Amino acid sequence: MYRLYGEMRAMKMLKTILKQLSNKPVTTTFPAEPARYFDATRGHIVFDPSKCTSCTICVKRCPSQAITVDRVAKLWTIDRFRCVICNQCVELCSFDAVSLGTAYSASVTADERGTETFEITYVRPKKPKKEHGNEE
Amino acid sequence: MTGRRTVIPFGPQHPVLPEPIHLDLVVEDEFVVEAIPSIGYVHRGLESLVDRREYADFVYLAERICGICSFTHSSTFCQGVEGLMDIEIPARANYLRTMWGEYSRLHSHLLWLGLFADSLGFESLFYNAWKIRESILNEFEATTGGRVIQGACKVGGVCRDVSNEFLSGMDKRLDDIETEMQEMTKVFLSDYTLKKRLVGKGILKPDDAYNLGAVGPVARGSGLAMDVRTSGYLAYGDIGVKPVTTSGCDGYARCEVRCKELFQSADLIHKIIVAMPDGDIATTVKGNPDGEYFSRSEQPRGEVVHYLRGNGTKYLAQLRVRTPTLTNLPSLVVMLAGAELADVPQLVLTIDPCIGCMER
Ligand code: SF4
Ligand code: SF4
Numbered sequence: 001m002y003r004l005y006g007e008m009r010a011m012k013m014l015k016t017i018l019k020q021l022s023n024k025p026v027t028t029t030f031p032a033e034p035a036r037y038f039d040a041t042r043g044h045i046v047f048d049p050s051k052c053t054s055c056t057i058c059v060k061r062c063p064s065q066a067i068t069v070d071r072v073a074k075l076w077t078i079d080r081f082r083c084v085i086c087n088q089c090v091e092l093c094s095f096d097a098v099s100l101g102t103a104y105s106a107s108v109t110a111d112e113r114g115t116e117t118f119e120i121t122y123v124r125p126k127k128p129k130k131e132h133g134n135e136e
Numbered sequence: 137m138t139g140r141r142t143v144i145p146f147g148p149q150h151p152v153l154p155e156p157i158h159l160d161l162v163v164e165d166e167f168v169v170e171a172i173p174s175i176g177y178v179h180r181g182l183e184s185l186v187d188r189r190e191y192a193d194f195v196y197l198a199e200r201i202c203g204i205c206s207f208t209h210s211s212t213f214c215q216g217v218e219g220l221m222d223i224e225i226p227a228r229a230n231y232l233r234t235m236w237g238e239y240s241r242l243h244s245h246l247l248w249l250g251l252f253a254d255s256l257g258f259e260s261l262f263y264n265a266w267k268i269r270e271s272i273l274n275e276f277e278a279t280t281g282g283r284v285i286q287g288a289c290k291v292g293g294v295c296r297d298v299s300n301e302f303l304s305g306m307d308k309r310l311d312d313i314e315t316e317m318q319e320m321t322k323v324f325l326s327d328y329t330l331k332k333r334l335v336g337k338g339i340l341k342p343d344d345a346y347n348l349g350a351v352g353p354v355a356r357g358s359g360l361a362m363d364v365r366t367s368g369y370l371a372y373g374d375i376g377v378k379p380v381t382t383s384g385c386d387g388y389a390r391c392e393v394r395c396k397e398l399f400q401s402a403d404l405i406h407k408i409i410v411a412m413p414d415g416d417i418a419t420t421v422k423g424n425p426d427g428e429y430f431s432r433s434e435q436p437r438g439e440v441v442h443y444l445r446g447n448g449t450k451y452l453a454q455l456r457v458r459t460p461t462l463t464n465l466p467s468l469v470v471m472l473a474g475a476e477l478a479d480v481p482q483l484v485l486t487i488d489p490c491i492g493c494m495e496r
Contacts, residue, residue, distance in 0.1 A: 026267050038274075040296065042281035063189060063196040086196040086287045087295065100281070 037102040042085040044105035045078060045098055049121045052076055052097035058089035080105050080114035097122075141169060144477070148177050152255040152481040155491035159484070163477055171472035171480075173465055179495040186455040191217050191425055192291050194452070198442075199285055201457060202493035204247060205435040207240045209442075209493075210289040213455075215369065216431030216444040217291045221423060227371075227413040229293035234371040235408045236280065236288060237433070238401040243272040244436035245394045245401075246317075248488045249324060252391065255482050256333060261323055268316050275306055293418025300412070307409045314402050321395040334388035338471040338483040341385055348466040352438020353397065354487050357390035359383040364434040375407050387486045394488075424450050435460055437488050461487070461494040 028036060037043065054071045066082035067089065069075070089098045105114075142163050148156030156177035162170040182201055186194055198213035199206045211233045218225060250265030273283045279298045280288035288296050298306075324330060340350065345358035355362045356379055363379035365372045380396045382389040425446030432441050438460030445454040464487045471483055 026270050038278040038281075040279060040281040041277055042287065061190065061193055063193045084196065084200075084285070085282075087281070088193060088196065091295070 035104065039102065041102040042087060042100055043103045044080065044085065044101045045083060045089065046101045047076060047078065047118050048097050048099070049076065049118045051095045052093075052120050052122050053095055053124075054120060054122075055095070057092050057094075058098060061092055062089055074120040075117050076120055077115055077117040080116060140164075146171075146480060146484075150481065152251075152485060153489075154251065155489065157484075157489060157491050159472070159480075161472070161477070161480065166477050168472050168475050168477060168480060171469050173469060175465075175491070175495060177495070178492050182496045183455045183457060186452045188451070190450045191446075191452050192421070192450075194455075195290055196287060198455075199287065199289070201496050202459070202490055203284055204244045204490060205240060205437065205440070205493065206285045207236050207289070208433050208435045208440060209457075210286075211237060211370070212431050212433040212440055212442045213444075214289045214291050215433070216429045216442045217425050217446075217452075219429040219431060220425035220427050220444060220446050221291075221421070223292055223419060223421060225293045225419060226416040228297070228415045229417045231371045231408055231412050232294050232298065232417065233289065234375070235405055235412075236276070236286060237370065238404045238408070239272055239275060241401045241436045242313075242398060242405075243269055243276070244488075245398050246272065248394060248436075248485075249320070249391075252482065252485050253324075253330075255485050256330065258327075258330070261320070264320050268313060268320060271309065271313050271316075275309070278302070279306075290418065292421040293416070295418075297417045300414075303409045303412060307406060310402055310405055314399065317398050317402070321398065324391060324395050330391075331388060333479070333482060334386065334391060334486075335384075336386050336388075337479050338387040338390075338475060338486055339385050340467050340471050344470050345385075345467060348470060349463045350438075350467040351460045351463050352435070352488075353390050353393040354438065354464045354467055356381045357393045358385045362439075364432050364439045367432070369433065371408060371411075374411065375404055377404065387483060390486045424448050425452060437461060437490055437493075438464065457496060459490065459493045459496075461490045464489075465494075 054069050054074070056069050059067045059069050063086060064082045064084050066079045068077045087100065090100055144161045144163050146159040146161050147153055148158045158174045160172040161168050182197060185197055189197060195210050195213055199210035201209045246265050246269035250262045250269065253261035253265060276286055277283045279302070280286040280296055288294050340354065340358045342358045342360055345355050345360055350358065351362060359381050361379040361381050363377060365377040366379060380393055380400055382392045384392065425444070426448040427446055429444045430441060431444065432439060440460060441458040443456040444452055447453040468484065468487050472480060475483055
């Protein structure tokens with residue numbers, strides 16, 4: 001009786017082992033293999049310096065205070081270590097200057113602090129048709 | 137025969153504890169006479185940030201109260217603000233929130249089952265549970281963009297829509313997940329070793345559970361049919377939920393409740409996907425919250441309460457969160473009294489402690 005039970009269990013185990021052997025691994029060997037992303041993946045924040053009007057809405061509303069804007073020097077800085085990729089800045093920017101990229105940002109050393117600075121190249125149109133983004 | 141009493145410290149760092157909690161175990165021979173918990177190792181003061189972040193931005197912070205029931209925290213917070221401002225969110229947003237909430241439950245229970253198997257040294261079962269959980273996380277990532285922190289809720293609705301084609305795909309994939317879960321839970325519920333370590337251990341009588349305010353699977357494992365989902369918030373009123381209960385009152389019963397809830401959640405998701413209404417996913421929100429509101433939800437670990445007080449500005453005056461682990465802690469103390477010292481680690485795990493969430 002016990003032997004039969006033991007054999008049954010062994011068969012079951014063998015089935016599981018064979019299944020595991022034939023199955024593809026669930027994990028990928030990143031970075032040797034590229035990571036899998038979905039279209040919706042919130043990977044990192046992409047900034048377009050030609051569209052940013054330095055309105056600083058993103059600075060004020062970022063929950064983790066990851067963005068700083070220097071209006072005089074025309075610099076837009078993001079601290080990738082602070083950014084939690086919550087999508088808030090993307091939703092709030094009325095000029096489409098920030099968007100989401102699907103790939104995760106590369107790792108950096110502690111010295112670099114993960115900050116990335118962009119020079120804002122946006123030029124105000126010469127004769128604006130009173131098209132101020134009503135951001136208030 | 138009674139021996140001398142000794143106090144053995146358990147935690148805050150212990151192989152079975154993913155998060156820090158400390159217990160002073162008063163031990164006589166090999167038996168625990170009394171367990172005295174102390175908490176406060178991972179307090180972050182998240183609630184106090186509420187007066188420095190606009191209520192709309194605080195959703196992302198509320199979500200970070202917990203790394204596992206993150207979605208439920210954000211939806212409970214949003215529900216609270218919407219209650220304060222008398223906002224009715226679109227039906228589709230309601231259903232999507234419910235669906236993601238149930239996926240959260242699946243992912244949380246699978247995580248717990250895995251950790252639990254690991255605590256007993258059953259490594260392959262742990263891998264298996266987490267492998268299944270991976271498919272749930274993939275669904276999260278494909279629909280909300282985040283695996284663990286979804287960021288899909290906002291005041292007035294949800295941030296992301298899911299196309300109906302994708303929903304039917306999810307429905308089909310869930311069938312496969314269910315088959316895998318069926319195989320896995322069979323091991324949890326019938327394995328000799330697991331039963332040996334769980335049946336009759338950590339008894340929590342129904343009266344004790346009730347008097348000590350146990351919630352979630354801890355209460356349901358003691359036969360109390362307590363489930364906030366029966367109050368019909370979100371889309372639960374339309375879908376209908378019947379609490380899963382068992383009457384074993386021991387560690388095995390609590391494990392059984394969680395195993396059965398996996399299939400209950402899968403059932404609910406199937407129903408939600410079928411009944412998913414079309415339409416908008418968010419309404420525009422104007423004005424600021426004022427007044428007081430208690431927002432309740434059923435998290436994978438039990439009932440969570442967000443108390444919100446607004447003062448007519450865009451900053452809330454107060455937020456107070458009561459998480460299920462805190463309410464289950466007195467029950468844990470009762471469970472541990474009389475237990476064998478060697479059983480303490482997995483008994484602590486049977487309440488599914490989430491310390492980060494409890495201390496915020
Ligand atoms: S919200 Fe947009 S336009 Fe305004 S500062 Fe940020 S990125 Fe620039
Ligand atoms: S994604 Fe969120 S955290 Fe990151 S910069 Fe934008 S608002 Fe800040």
